[in-house]
Amino acid sequence: MECREAAQHIPSYIDQSGGPAASALDAHLRTCDRCRGELDAYRDLQGALAALATQTIEPPAWLLPATIDAVRSRVRLRRHVAAAREVRDRLADPRVAAAGGAAILLAGLATGAVLIRGRRRRRLVSGLRTAAVHA
Amino acid sequence: MDVPTEVIERCQQGDPLAFEELIRLSQRDVYSLALRLTGNPDDAAEVAQETYLRLLRSIKTFRGEAKFSTWLYRVTSSVAMTSLRKRARRRHEVPLENEQWQDWHAPASGDPGAELDRRQLAERLDSALLTLPAGYRAVVVMRDVYGFSLAEVGNQLGISEGAAKVRLHRARQKLKEMLVEEAPAQARATGPGKGPSKGEEE
Ligand SMILES: [Zn+2]
Numbered sequence: 001m002e003c004r005e006a007a008q009h010i011p012s013y014i015d016q017s018g019g020p021a022a023s024a025l026d027a028h029l030r031t032c033d034r035c036r037g038e039l040d041a042y043r044d045l046q047g048a049l050a051a052l053a054t055q056t057i058e059p060p061a062w063l064l065p066a067t068i069d070a071v072r073s074r075v076r077l078r079r080h081v082a083a084a085r086e087v088r089d090r091l092a093d094p095r096v097a098a099a100g101g102a103a104i105l106l107a108g109l110a111t112g113a114v115l116i117r118g119r120r121r122r123r124l125v126s127g128l129r130t131a132a133v134h135a
Numbered sequence: 136m137d138v139p140t141e142v143i144e145r146c147q148q149g150d151p152l153a154f155e156e157l158i159r160l161s162q163r164d165v166y167s168l169a170l171r172l173t174g175n176p177d178d179a180a181e182v183a184q185e186t187y188l189r190l191l192r193s194i195k196t197f198r199g200e201a202k203f204s205t206w207l208y209r210v211t212s213s214v215a216m217t218s219l220r221k222r223a224r225r226r227h228e229v230p231l232e233n234e235q236w237q238d239w240h241a242p243a244s245g246d247p248g249a250e251l252d253r254r255q256l257a258e259r260l261d262s263a264l265l266t267l268p269a270g271y272r273a274v275v276v277m278r279d280v281y282g283f284s285l286a287e288v289g290n291q292l293g294i295s296e297g298a299a300k301v302r303l304h305r306a307r308q309k310l311k312e313m314l315v316e317e318a319p320a321q322a323r324a325t326g327p328g329k330g331p332s333k334g335e336e337e
Pocket of ligand 1: 004034036
């Protein structure tokens with residue numbers, strides 16, 4: 001293996017995933033200082049990249065209160081939605097629907113009774129009127 | 136990131152104060168990943184905020200097979216990828232999954248330094264990462280910085296595992312050139328002291 005080819009394989013070699021080129025590269029690395037230097041450079045880079053995860057970056061100061069606010073209003077919104085859904089589901093519940101139907105029926109009967117009574121009274125009144133005319 | 140299990144469990148039971156505690160304990164890490172993926176502080180802030188709104192719903196599904204930080208980083212990455220896709224669409228850029236290395240022109244390299252402490256090295260690495268195309272930067276950030284599996288990286292980006300690997304190697308190669316090679320070359324050119332850094336074009 002030549003240095004040129006070796007250079008292409010080194011970036012994957014550091015994963016130690018083996019691969020078809022690994023043994024040829026191994027052989028080359030044993031004889032070539034320059035490519036061993038390359039390998040070391042990649043290993044240094046790997047170490048530095050892995051260490052970056054713990055090197056955090058300070059967020060802008062407004063972000064924390066803004067996020068907490070956003071979360072609070074989302075929680076409030078979800079509560080409203082949940083409450084609305086509960087009302088809807090309760091109305092959709094067949095037992096509730098039956099009870100609701102019965103209530104409407106009762107209300108209807110009551111209204112009907114009032115109307116009938118009213119009509120009877122009207123009839124009575126008009127009867128009296130007729131009687132008065134005839135008197 | 137250090138979020139006690141007890142706080143996570145209280146969040147899962149819907150305790151709003153615990154959730155605020157969780158934000159306080161993890162926001163810096165979430166923001167850092169978001170910034171490394173989006174490369175832009177405004178987008179990173181938006182991604183960090185959206186991550187917690189998404190978490191509000193999904194924290195119940197966290198079962199503790201993975202570390203909580205790994206899980207949270209996965210959610211963050213997913214939100215960040217959505218943000219990058221939206222940005223590419225808005226700017227009529229190539230979608231993340233179709234980015235080609237050839238289309239990218241390496242910027243002039245930044246200021247090298249011979250002896251760097253951890254903090255300085257981190258800063259230089261971060262700025263080197265920023266110069267990579269977004270879809271390549273995402274691969275190296277997820278894989279080499281945050282330790283995602285290549286399968287997971289491919290999944291997040293909507294590319295195959297093999298394609299993710301190719302991107303990873305290109306990105307590593309470029310970073311190595313930017314960081315490791317140029318530093319001694321510059322040190323040789325300008326000497327150990329300071330001095331007007333400028334010089335050689337290859
Ligand atoms: Zn060689």
